[in-house]
Every structure is written in C-alpha cells, then in structure tokens.
Amino acid sequence: MTGVNFYRVRRTLGVWIPVIVLMFVVIAPFYWIFTGSIKAPQEIIQRVPTLFPQSFTLQHYDKLFSSSDFPQYLLNSTIVAALTMIVTLLLATPAAYSLYRLRFPGRDLIFKVILVTYAFPGILLLIPLYTMLTHIHLVDTLWALVIINVTFASPFAVWLMEAFFKAVPHELEEAAALDGADRATILARVMLPLIAPGLGSIAIYAFITSWTEYMFASVVIISDVNRTVPVGLAGIIGQYQVDWGLLLAGATITTLPVLMLFALVGRHFVEGLTAGAVK
Amino acid sequence: MRAKAGAFTIALIIGMLFMAWGPVSAQEDVVEIVFWHMEQPPHRVERIQQLIDEFNEAHPNIHVSQEPQNWAEIYAKAPAAVAAGNAPDLLFAIPDFTPIIRQVGAVQPVDDFVAEMDEAHGFFPSAVEPYTYDGHVWAVPLWNMAHSLWYHVDMFEEAGIEPPETWDEWLAAVEALTDEEAGVYGIGLPANRHLYTDQTVYDFMINAGAFELYNEDGTLRFDNPDTVEALDFYSQLYQYSPPDSPNWTWGEAEACFVSRTCAMILQFTVIKSYEDQGEGDPENLGVIPIPHAADLEESGTIAYPNAVMLLTDDPDKQEAAYEWLRFLLEPENYGRFLNMEPGLFLPVTEDGSEAESYWSDPLVVEYEAQIRVMLENSQNGMLFGFTGGNIFPSIAQISAQNLLAQTLQRVVIDGEAPADAVAWGQEQMIEAIEAAEE
Numbered sequence: 001m002t003g004v005n006f007y008r009v010r011r012t013l014g015v016w017i018p019v020i021v022l023m024f025v026v027i028a029p030f031y032w033i034f035t036g037s038i039k040a041p042q043e044i045i046q047r048v049p050t051l052f053p054q055s056f057t058l059q060h061y062d063k064l065f066s067s068s069d070f071p072q073y074l075l076n077s078t079i080v081a082a083l084t085m086i087v088t089l090l091l092a093t094p095a096a097y098s099l100y101r102l103r104f105p106g107r108d109l110i111f112k113v114i115l116v117t118y119a120f121p122g123i124l125l126l127i128p129l130y131t132m133l134t135h136i137h138l139v140d141t142l143w144a145l146v147i148i149n150v151t152f153a154s155p156f157a158v159w160l161m162e163a164f165f166k167a168v169p170h171e172l173e174e175a176a177a178l179d180g181a182d183r184a185t186i187l188a189r190v191m192l193p194l195i196a197p198g199l200g201s202i203a204i205y206a207f208i209t210s211w212t213e214y215m216f217a218s219v220v221i222i223s224d225v226n227r228t229v230p231v232g233l234a235g236i237i238g239q240y241q242v243d244w245g246l247l248l249a250g251a252t253i254t255t256l257p258v259l260m261l262f263a264l265v266g267r268h269f270v271e272g273l274t275a276g277a278v279k
Numbered sequence: 280m281r282a283k284a285g286a287f288t289i290a291l292i293i294g295m296l297f298m299a300w301g302p303v304s305a306q307e308d309v310v311e312i313v314f315w316h317m318e319q320p321p322h323r324v325e326r327i328q329q330l331i332d333e334f335n336e337a338h339p340n341i342h343v344s345q346e347p348q349n350w351a352e353i354y355a356k357a358p359a360a361v362a363a364g365n366a367p368d369l370l371f372a373i374p375d376f377t378p379i380i381r382q383v384g385a386v387q388p389v390d391d392f393v394a395e396m397d398e399a400h401g402f403f404p405s406a407v408e409p410y411t412y413d414g415h416v417w418a419v420p421l422w423n424m425a426h427s428l429w430y431h432v433d434m435f436e437e438a439g440i441e442p443p444e445t446w447d448e449w450l451a452a453v454e455a456l457t458d459e460e461a462g463v464y465g466i467g468l469p470a471n472r473h474l475y476t477d478q479t480v481y482d483f484m485i486n487a488g489a490f491e492l493y494n495e496d497g498t499l500r501f502d503n504p505d506t507v508e509a510l511d512f513y514s515q516l517y518q519y520s521p522p523d524s525p526n527w528t529w530g531e532a533e534a535c536f537v538s539r540t541c542a543m544i545l546q547f548t549v550i551k552s553y554e555d556q557g558e559g560d561p562e563n564l565g566v567i568p569i570p571h572a573a574d575l576e577e578s579g580t581i582a583y584p585n586a587v588m589l590l591t592d593d594p595d596k597q598e599a600a601y602e603w604l605r606f607l608l609e610p611e612n613y614g615r616f617l618n619m620e621p622g623l624f625l626p627v628t629e630d631g632s633e634a635e636s637y638w639s640d641p642l643v644v645e646y647e648a649q650i651r652v653m654l655e656n657s658q659n660g661m662l663f664g665f666t667g668g669n670i671f672p673s674i675a676q677i678s679a680q681n682l683l684a685q686t687l688q689r690v691v692i693d694g695e696a697p698a699d700a701v702a703w704g705q706e707q708m709i710e711a712i713e714a715a716e717e
Contacts, residue, residue, distance in 0.1 A: 041556040045534040047462050068321040127359050134363035218352040219359060222315075224324070235319030235349045240424075240623065241551050242530030243320075 030255065037061070037248035044244045060245035061253075069224055070250060073232035078257065080142050080228060081210040084149040088206035089199060092154050096161035097187050101173070118155035126219060133220060140222040148220070149210040157202035164198035165191070200265040207261055229254050310599040312343045314369030314587070315357070318619060319347045326619035334606045341599045354379065354679070361385040361590070368591040369600050372418045373583050374409035374665045378672035380588060381417060387589040388415035392601050400608055401629030406584035409662055412670035418586035419604055422617055422624035425582040425657035426482050429536060430543045430565040434463075442567045444578075446486070446512055449570040456542040457519045465519040467541035469527040470691050476527075476684035478581045479545050481663050483509040484683075485579035486571040492663050492708075493671045502705035508572065510690050510697040517691045525692060545569060548653065550622030550646050566649045568656050582660020584627060610634035618643060622650055625657050676711040 036044050040055035064070045098104075099111055129148065130139065138144040168191060176186045192199070214230040221227050227235075233254065237247040318327065324347050331343050346367065348356065354376065360366045361383045370380065380386050393407060393416045406420035428442075434456055435442060443449035453465030469476045484490060489505035517524075521535060533549050535541040537557035549557075553564055568578035589600055607616050608628060614636025617624040621642035626632040632654060637643065643650055663683070664674025677683075686704030689695040695703075 045538045045556055047538050047540045067325075126355065127362070130359040131363050134365055139363065139365060215352075218349065219356045222348075222360070222365075223346050231349070231352075234351060235347065236321055238320045238530070239317075239350060240529045240547055241533060241620070244530075244534065244556070 033248050033251050033255075037245065037252045039245070041245050044248070057245075060243075060249035063243075063246055064249045064253070068236045068246075069227070069232060070229075070236065070253070072225060073227050073229045074253065076142060076226060077211055077229040080145045080149065081207045081257075083142075083146045084153060084210035085203050085206040087146060087150045088153045088157050089203060091150065092157035092161060092202055093192070093199065094187060095154070096158045096165055097191060099158065100162055100165040101191075102183075114155045114158055117151075118159065122152060122215060126215065129216070130219060139220055140226055142226060144220045145210070145213070145217055145228065148216045149206070149213055152213075153202075153206040153209045157205060160202055160205070161195065161198050164195040168194050204261055204265060208258055211258060309340055309342050310595050312341060312369065312596060312599050312603055313346060313367045314343065314371075314600075314603075315346050315348045315353075315367040316371040316587075317348050317350045317353055318371075319349055320620075323347075323619040326615065330607065330612060330616055333612075334603060337606075338599075338602060341602060343599075343603050358383050366590050368589070368596050369603075370588045370590055371421075372410075372586045372588045374586075374662055375675045375678045377410060377417050377586075377588060378675050380590070381672070385588075385590045386417050387592060387597065388417060389419050389589050390416045392589075392604070393419055396605070396608055396628075400610070400613075400631060403627050403629070403658070405582065405658065405660055406586075406627035408668065409584055409665035409670065410586055412672075418588045420584050420586045420627040421607070423582055423584045423627050423657045423660065424547045424623065424625065425653065425660040426478060426545050426547060426569060426580045427566045427653055427656050428543055428569050429546055429549050430567070431536075431539060432563045432565045434539075434542045435565070442565060443570045444567075445570055446572050450512075450515060453516055453519045453543070462540060463542065464521045464535075464540060465542050466516050467524055467527070467532050467535040467544040468513065468517050468520045469532060470517065470520075470525040470684075470688055471527055472681045472684050472688065473528050474678075474681065474684075475529050475532070476687060477663075477678065477681055480509070480513065480683040480687050481581045482545055482569050483513045484663075485581065485661060486569055486575065487512070488572065488575055490579065490661055490663075490666055492666075492674070492677070493669060495667075495669055497669075497671055497673075499705055499708055501708060502701050506701050507697045510687060510701060512572070513687060514691045514697065525688075548623045550642065550649060551620065554642060554645070561646050561649070564646070564649055566652045568652075568659070577659065578656075579659045579661060580656050582657050582662060584660075584662075585624075611636050613637065614640070622646055622653075625650075625654050673712045673715065676715045677708050680707070680711055682707050682711065 035053050037060055038056055038058065039050070039053045040057050040059075043050060043053065043055050095114075099107060099114075133139045133144045133147075138147070172190055172194075173186050176190045181189065212230060213228075214234075217228045218231045218234075221231065224232075229250075233247070233250040237243055237250070316327070318324065324345070327345055331345060335342055357366070357370060357380055361380065366385055372380070377386065393402070396402065396419065397407070402420055403423070406423055407416060410416055410418040410420065430442060435452070438452075438455045440452050440455055441448075443452045456465035457463065469479055481490075484506055487505045487509035489501075489503060489509055492499060492501050494500045521540060523531070524535075527535075529546065532541070532544045533546060533552050534556075536544045536546070536549055537552050539558075549564070553559060569580050571578045587604065589597060591597055591600065606612055608631070610630045611634070613626065613628065613631040614634040617626060617631070617637055618640040621640045626634070626637060631637060638647065664671050664677065682704055685707065686700050689700035689703060690697050
C-alpha cells in the first residue's frame with residue numbers, strides 16, 4: 001500500500017467509523033422500539049432478547065387504536081403542537097425583528113427579560129399558572145397548553161433568530177424603504193424570504209417542545225378527551241402491570257410526526273442552529 | 280358564493296350553540312358528580328364506564344362522570360385543583376395521599392356513611408384503619424392490594440425444594456435456584472429510588488418485626504435492630520437479583536418473573552401478565568406469604584387499602600355521591616368493579632369477598648387458588664405510618680422522598696453497613712418532617 005493510499009484509507013475510516021457509531025447510537029433505540037412493537041408479547045420480554053423479530057404481530061397497534069383513546073391524544077397533540085408552532089412564529093418573528101433591527105429605548109432590557117423567562121424553571125410556575133388559567137376558564141382546554149407552550153418556546157425562538165436577522169444587510173431594508181415600503185412590508189416581503197431557515201428552525205423547535213411537553217399537560221388537562229400523547233400514553237400503559245407491547249407501539253407512533261417534520265424541514269433546523277457559529 | 284358559505288357557517292355555529300345550551304337547561308335538576316380515579320389503563324376505564332352507565336340509567340336525577348388521572352401527577356394536580364376551586368366531588372386515595380388533600384382543607388368526613396356500609400357489607404377493619412384518625416374516617420375503602428411472594432412451581436420441583444416459610448429457607452431457596460450462566464436468578468428485588476422499593480423494603484421490615492416506624496408519641500423508631508436485620512437480609516438476597524434490578528419498578532420485576540428470568544418476586548399480582556405474556560399455566564404459578572425471620576411466628580405484608588375521598592361540601596352532591604358508592608359496594612356490582620383488573624384488586628368487604636360477581640370472572644376462575652392466597656395474605660397487611668391504631672400524617676413526607684428506598688440503596692449499592700444506613704435514614708426522616716413543618 002502506498003503512502004497516499006494508506007492516508008486515504010485512514011482518512012476515510014476516520015470519517016466513517018465515528019459516523020457509523022453515531023448512527024448506531026441514534027438509530028438503535030428507534031430500531032429496538034419499532035421491532036419490539038411488532039413482536040409477540042412473549043418475545044418482547046423473553047430472557048434472551050432477539051435482535052431480529054422471531055414473530056410478527058400488529059396486535060399492539062390494534063389495541064392501541066381500538067381499545068384506547070390514543071387516536072384522540074394524537075389529534076390533541078397535533079392541534080396543540082401546530083397551534084404552538086404557528087403562534088410562536090407569529091410572535092417571535094416580529095419580536096426578533098424589532099429587537100435586532102430597530103432601535104428604541106429599553107431594547108436591551110427587553111432582550112434580557114426575554115432571556116430570563118427562558119431560563120426560568122417551569123415547575124415554579126405550575127401552581128400560579130394553574131390558578132390563573134382557572135380564573136380565565138382555560139383549565140382543561142387545549143388553548144391553555146398552547147399558551148403555556150408558546151410562553152416557553154418564544155424566548156428561545158427570539159434568541160435563535162438573532163443570527164438570521166443580523167446576517168441580512170441593512171442596505172436591503174433601506175432600499176425597500178426608499179421604494180416606499182413600511183416596516184410590516186419590509187418584514188414580510190424582504191426579511192422573511194431571507195430568514196426562511198430560521199423560521200424553519202423555530203417552527204420545528206416549537207413543535208417538538210409542544211409535542212413532548214409533559215408537566216403542564218399532566219396538570220392542566222383534566223379530562224381524557226383533552227389529553228395529549230405524552231400524558232395519555234403514560235396512563236394507558238399501566239402502573240403495576242405494564243403492557244410492554246402497547247408501550248412500544250405508542251412510542252413508535254409518537255415519534256412519527258416528529259420524524260416527518262424533520263424530514264420536511266430538518267435541514268433548516270440544522271442550518272438554524274449552526275447559523276452564526278462561524279463568522 | 281363566499282357570502283352564502285359564510286352565512287351558513289355562522290348559522291351552523293349559532294345552531295350548535297343552541298343545541299349545546301338546550302340539554303344543559305333541560306338537565307338543571309340533575310346532580311352532577313365528577314370523580315377522579317387513577318385507574319387509567321383503557322380496560323379499567325371501560326369497566327368503570329359500564330358501571331357508571333348502569334348507575335346513571337337507574338338514577339335519572341344523578342349524573343356521574345369519571346375523569347381518569349395518573350398517580351404520577353395527582354400529588355401536584357389535586358391540591359392545585361382544590362386551590363383553584365375546580366376539585367372533583369370524589370377523589371380516589373391511598374392512605375398517604377389523604378393527609379395531603381386534608382391539609383388543603385378539602386376532605387369531608389365520611390364516618391356515618393362508612394358505618395352504614397360496614398353494617399351492610401362488613402368492612403375488613405384493616406381497610407378502614409388507615410383512614411381513621413383525628414376523630415373521623417376520611418375515606419371510604421374500595422379495595423385492597425397486598426404483596427405476596429410469587430414463584431415458578433416447576434423451578435422449585437426441579438430443584439427439589441419446598442416453598443420457603445422462614446428467611447433461612449428463603450435464602451437457601453434463592454441460592455439453589457440461581458444459575459447466572461443460564462440467566463436465571465433466584466429472586467428479583469428492586470433497589471430503585473421508587474415506591475416499589477419502599478414497598479419491598481417494608482415487606483422485609485414487617486417480617487423482621489420492624490413494622491412500626493413511629494413510637495406512640497410520634498417520634499421515629501426506624502433506627503432499631505429489627506430494621507437493621509431487615510436491610511441486612513435484603514442485601515443477602517439482593518446479590519442473587521438480576522444486575523439491572525437497581526432500576527426496576529413494578530413492571531420490570533413482573534417482566535423478569537413472567538419471562539422466567541426470576542424464580543421469585545414480591546409483587547401485588549402477576550396474574551394478568553403471566554396469562555397474557557407468559558406461560559399462562561395456573562398450575563405452575565405459585566404464591567405464598569412472604570417468609571419471615573426465625574423469631575416471628577407469622578408472615579406479614581405491605582397492603583394498600585385504596586379508598587375514595589369525598590371532597591364536595593354540597594349536601595345534594597354528597598348524597599348523590601353516597602348513592603353512587605352504595606351502588607358500587609353492592610355485591611352484584613362490586614365484583615365487576617374490582618375485576619376491572621382481575622387478580623389485582625382485592626375485596627375489602629365480607630360480602631364482597633364472597634360475591635359471585637367477583638369469583639365468576641373467567642380469569643379469577645382460572646386463578647382462584649392464587650387469589651384466595653392473596654386475599655388471605657392481605658388480612659395480615661399493614662402500611663408504614665398507618666399501624667397500631669396510630670396515624671402520623673408526616674409519613675407523607677417520608678413517602679414523598681422514598682426514604683426507605685434511599686436507605687436501602689446505601690446498603691446494596693454503596694456497600695454501607697446496614698446499621699449506619701438505618702441511622703442515616705432516620706436522620707433524613709427527621710429532617711424531612713421538620714422541613715415540612717417549617
């Protein structure tokens with residue numbers, strides 16, 4: 001083997017081995033959950049686990065969809081996550097625009113306050129928020145979850161948009177202003193197309209934050225009909241007696257919307273997180 | 280076209296609003312009873328709903344509805360709901376949950392109703408006792424759950440050993456049944472910081488004679504030689520438990536048993552999982568009382584009498600709630616209620632324990648011998664902090680921090696001497712109680 005070939009092989013292995021290890025670490029749990037969900041109950045818990053399913057059944061999915069309210073939980077989670085995503089986009093985008101592109105008194109203070117709210121532990125707000133939501137008759141409604149999720153997702157979203165807004169040259173805004181565009185037009189027509197990756201990032205972030213939120217959903221939602229997936233799934237798998245197949249089927253279905261969203265706009269999310277990392 | 284569609288939509292919304300308003304107006308005289316329980320698995324919710332539907336049909340002036348909750352969050356959720364004024368009328372309870380709801384001033388005494396039901400159905404005293412303190416009864420018992428020692432009969436037969444009655448026999452059996460090369464462990468015991476570990480630790484304490492956590496004056500007596508003996512024996516058995524058992528809750532222990540990886544476990548029941556996910560052979564499923572130390576004469580076990588608290592102070596609602604509970608405790612309904620999870624929930628009334636509705640469930644018929652042993656074991660059941668007629672609500676602070684489990688962890692995971700760990704445990708309990716009082 002020549003020196004060049006050896007160097008090339010070593011470089012290739014140096015790149016691919018970590019990638020393969022990383023892929024294994026990331027994919028293995030999903031593989032384990034999915035294959036478990038199609039195994040017979042006896043195979044799921046047998047003494048020596050099977051890497052490849054020796055049996056095949058859809059009974060856990062059948063039970064999940066026919067004997068539980070999981071479809072309702074799925075619908076509720078989708079509604080809450082979609083609304084959280086939309087409202088976060090509608091609030092965070094103009095907020096970030098004004099914070100990073102406009103000059104007004106107290107701007108820095110507002111920015112710091114927003115960051116502080118992001119760092120505030122949610123558990124401390126549990127009881128006050130519950131009481132507040134009761135007074136405005138929002139306990140046990142999906143709107144309550146949307147409001148809470150937006151409250152926690154927006155500060156990070158605003159912060160995340162900083163690099164995107166700062167990357168857009170001021171000259172573009174000035175040119176639009178000279179053409180008679182007002183602030184709203186500049187934001188909608190000039191800025192938004194240029195910060196699309198950022199919008200994708202905060203959309204995914206808001207959706208996932210909402211999709212996986214457990215603590216507030218478990219306390220604020222009372223009736224089964226309004227329950228979201230994380231809380232509903234925790235309930236239906238049982239406490240003293242765990243139905244492992246049902247649990248794995250539920251976990252598989254729960255990951256699907258997130259995977260689909262990532263498949264659609266995941267590239268923007270990665271771009272969003274790395275934007276501004278190298279300047 | 281758009282204008283027409285808009286008008287149609289508005290008309291539809293208005294129509295729906297009127298429709299929604301109509302039934303409410305028509306049902307003004309109906310007393311609404313909302314009750315929260317923590318039996319969330321779908322088949323349990325379905326069984327409760329069947330009973331609710333029957334009750335509502337037979338009682339047109341009462342409308343009962345269920346709102347299933349989860350034990351994991353009810354400790355935060357229920358006080359928040361009470362504080363916000365939207366608590367349910369009935370709320371399920373276990374003994375150490377009741378003092379927490381009492382602290383927020385929501386629980387109504389149910390002395391007269393419990394006396395009435397006792398006369399009608401005969402409550403087992405051990406089910407009422409944990410809810411009787413400060414001069415009142417604070418919840419209506421509904422069912423009991425008690426640990427037993429579950430084992431695979433054929434494993435014992437192949438090893439030529441008898442089911443153990445004392446600790447020496449138990450240790451010998453566990454040693455004989457462990458074959459790590461074959462992946463078989465003589466016993467599965469948890470060491471997680473979790474309620475399941477609290478429960479199994481207390482099983483050992485009871486069977487060492489250390490069942491009283493408090494002296495009569497309310498001071499703690501956790502740090503005593505019997506507790507040390509219990510933890511010492513736990514650690515002896517624990518070395519034959521699977522390596523992943525430090526992370527176990529009930530489900531993992533049950534899976535270990537059902538998959539025949541564990542020859543024995545301590546559990547409320549394994550029947551449903553054994554039938555659905557395991558070998559499903561009643562002849563091969565053994566259950567016995569938990570073995571005891573040599574100096575004791577009989578076995579005891581941890582038991583959780585589950586009950587329901589009355590939260591509403593509206594007299595009409597109270598009477599409607601009592602009517603619903605009367606319905607549930609009637610023998611022809613009670614068995615069906617308990618069998619929302621056959622082989623787990625045990626009757627707490629004398630006529631309920633003989634009810635045809637209880638013993639006729641197909642799974643109960645199949646595993647009748649095991650369930651009769653469970654029922655017998657539950658008669659010797661007790662719960663930490665609720666023993667000897669003295670109830671100390673501060674047990675809620677000890678339970679909340681899983682201090683029994685934490686003490687055990689110092690022995691079986693950190694390798695600390697049992698006596699030192701028990702002394703540490705008592706200190707932590709005192710601190711937890713003092714912190715709550717501040």
